[in-house]
Amino acid sequence: MRVLFNVSPGLDHLYPALGLAWAFRTAGHDVAVATAGVSVDAAARAGLTVRDVAPDADFSTVFPKKGTPEERVRMMRERGAEITRSQRTPEIILEKFGLINDMMADGTLEFARAWRPDLIVYSRLQGTALLAARDLGVPAVENGFSFLREGDLPSRMLPHLAPTFERLGVPVELPFVQPVYFAPQKLMRGEGEGWSMRSMPFQGGGVLPDWLAAPKERARIVVTLGTIVPGVAGSGGLRSVLDASAGLDVELILALGDNVDLAPLGALPENVRPVGWTPLSALMPTLDGVVHHGGCGTMLAAAQAGVPQLAMPYGADNWINASIIESEGIGFDRQPEQVDGSVLRALVEDGPVRKNAAALAEELAVEPGPDHMVPRLVELAGKGR
Template identity: 30%
Template sequence: MRVLFASTRGSGHFHPLVPLIDLCTGRGDDILVVAPPGLEPLLAARQQPYRIGAEPPDGALSATLGRVLRLPPDESVSLMIREVFGGLFLDAMLPALDEACRTWRPDLVLHEACEFASVIAAERHGVPHARVAVSAAEFTRSGDALLDAVFESHDRGLADRLRTSPYLTRLPASLDPSPYPRTHRYHASAPSVPAPDRWDDGEEPLLYVTLGTEAGALPTAAGLYRALLDAVRGLPVRVLLTVGHGTDTTDLGPIPRNVRVEAWVPQDDVLRSASLVICHGGSGTVFGALAAGVPLVCVPLFADQPDNARMVAAAGAGVAVAPTGAPADEAAVLGADDVSGIRSAVQLLLKDSSYRARAEQLAAEMRSAADCAELIAALDPTT
């Protein structure tokens, strides 16, 4: 089978595709990844062939993202979906994806949920396509409604065909009911690798603290990390904080004795040993923690993070702290009350075993779904 994978920029959008790319590679399928220039360093480090599309016009993306950051959460999400994912990114990537579908002739297109140019290209050339979830289903569906006019301008009936295409998600039904009629739930098995000794050098509970791959680029990033450090200072725990490769750790000030700071770690490795995750509620971290049965303290900042935080809290698998109603550039500042709230939430989750039990129940439900091999076999149009 020839499988074309398509992603927008940002590792958080690409990583949900990785288990499926690896599975298809292992099956001996022909693989082609098409992505924007921002993903080229990541793709170059992998073994699969890839093609790079175009970027939006100079200045257009930065100007739009500046507007996104200044809006309240709901308005910023709407603008991001309409003008970035459904506008600038779609227009920039459509020529490369149309060319790939026309000349490489895939049997199947798998695209992450916010990448739409590949859907238009696949429909033009009669190629089946399926959508890989990045966020919760209701959040994704609310975004679809904003783009009906965009889809219809390219092909009448396209909006409905997108919604009825296969929707692939790692989240379990009890946590994330899906409005999509062809929902396939699956799990991606993490490689069984012992956690490195540097995370097992004590008996205290291990807390994994991360703000994912995007928050580190905010001008307030150092203050965010500083607040998280203050929240765990002096607690009887070991803390692993990851800050990304773009953060200067000297800006963080004194590091508490119970904290180790790293630029990046393999998430699956540390989650095997973690008692608790403190994060911004990004989908990659939330999905990974729940799959490992680890409860979460979510401190949402923007995008789908408030929705993810509420979902985790409603399921009893964690606590949401200070979901703000402010624009992202203001929300990305944590005050003394937020620090106190995070600290209290950590103490609660470490004391009350029901949060861990609920996270482990969700992990068991996730493991009961089809594995990647079963999923790809079910989607393979050549069999």
């Protein structure tokens, strides 16, 4: 069977799909990825066949970087508040992804018609998959990468995709869509029906540095803001976390990527180790705590590893994810100015938070993984044809 993964141009869209992609490959199926932007090289580095469907597209025109960091953070927070309140993707996001989809539509449809997949798996805002699946008459599988169930999301996307469907001569109708969620139903929010599958956290490969390959000498906490927030908000908001670690026998790993300016943080305490891009999967087995922005990928990776968490929401669905951390008792939901030594201490000590985190990790470990999802999707593809 041939399975096409149609993914938006962003690592936060690609990485959640790679566990399922490799499950299909190891089960003997042919897999290709149709994407663009930074996702092209990342998918190739993950060992998959990739088609760049929009090599000349400038996606920064859709999401231009405007204003000061403070203004960008305010806009991010306002949008996050709207998502938290409505538990739905805002129309402005659907509108912008409608533009991104139009940029990728010609290349996606051309490749899909040539490659003839039996099934198309897509990151949840990638409407070109709906276009190609409708044209080919095959099912589309929405690969979830958030804790929001939005059963009406494809139908809400369709009006924003209609001009592209019409331009390419495809009926403005939805194909059959099967949502797949990457967490148990008990952790999901919103409304909608779908199949649940255990996530396989992936953040790329890497060579372990000496300090990470050696036994740690004290409790270790990683501080990360994911792939989007550092470029929007910068690093200055983390100063309170650094100050809160003073007097604690902990090592803080500052993992903000390769191109983040740390100057706004001032002098770094001796217990802080700044590192470049480091896959979370390499860090997790060594960690006693995680401080992050509330991103769903980081939150779930820590939950599966049984690592207590401190979420400092910035935008998007971050507050929803942080509320799950609080409700499950696996960590804390705080803003940077609310972080002090007692919060960091609670992450690393043997207390109720660590006990709850370990219990949830055991619960998540027995959820069916991508290897169990593949036969169901193969059956779905057979019925779809």
